[in-house]
Amino acid sequence: MSKLTRDDLFSLEKYAEVRPEFRARVMAHKKNRQLPVGPNATLYFEDFLTMRYQIQEMLRAERIFESEGIQEELDAYNPLIPDGSNWKATFMLEYPDEADRKEQLKKLIGVERHIWVQIADFARISPIADEDLERETEEKTSSVHFLRFELTPEMAEATKNGAAISIGIDHPAYTYAVEPVPQNVRDSLAADLN
Structure with a gap:
């Protein structure tokens, strides 16, 4: 792109x-570029x-x-x-109640390192997170992270050929998965690849 x-x-x-x-x-x-993962986290894929x-x-x-x-x-x-071999996303932790949000962000330190993407039966991809600046402290994580998911050429080819995509979070305090990602989101992500 x-x-x-x-x-x-x-x-x-x-x-x-x-x-x-x-x-x-x-x-x-x-609408084709956002994916809720559980009740309080959403990936907004950018383009x-x-x-x-x-x-x-x-x-x-x-x-x-x-x-x-x-x-x-x-x-x-x-x-x-995205650069044609990756997906880039804004990851948001969304807790409407401010007191609850403060409590949850304390529990979710490192959550951005526990997000994964899997294409078909390939190995899971972990994101490269927050390349612009550090977004967590020893006390809490940020409610917004910027992620880059790098795909191998084989993963990109499989995606362009219709392979299923699964996305999840396996943090001890927040574990959810979307398996498979809805077709409209999958197709939109496939369009990002060269």
């Missing part, structure tokens, strides 16, 4: 015009379109229109676009 450039972005004025239609298209697209939307929304919210600011947003979000 190619990376975003300034040419891929709308001006703030143009984005104001097209935002409702563009947002509706992105929301429909995202060119989801990152384009994220950048447009950041530019809009912050009223960024100068070249330097636009480039900073591109530099921040382009690393989340």
Whole structure:
């Protein structure tokens, strides 16, 4: 997948015009790119379109229109676009009650290292997590992690040929699996691969 450039972005004025239609298209697209794993964790698989939307929304919210600011947003979000041999995801731990969330995040230290993806009968893949910065302390983990799942060429080929994908978490305090991943998500992920 190619990376975003300034040419891929709308001006703030143009984005104001097209935002409702563009947002509706992105929301429909995202339905095929999110996967709840148990009741409190969700993987949001990123791609060119989801990152384009994220950048447009950041530019809009912050009223960024100068070249330097636009480039900073591109530099921040382009690393989340898959490279053709991997999947990149935002992993979120979602506990609506703030007190409960604080308690659970203490119990879930290291959860990002316990997430796995399996394609057909290949070995499970563990993610490379939080390449941008450390997201946990000795006391708690973050509710947001950024993950990269690297596939072997054989795994990618099997996925493109329709192999089932399973995804799970095997942390002692949170163990859930989705086996297999729903077809719409599986097909969307297969499209990320060269």
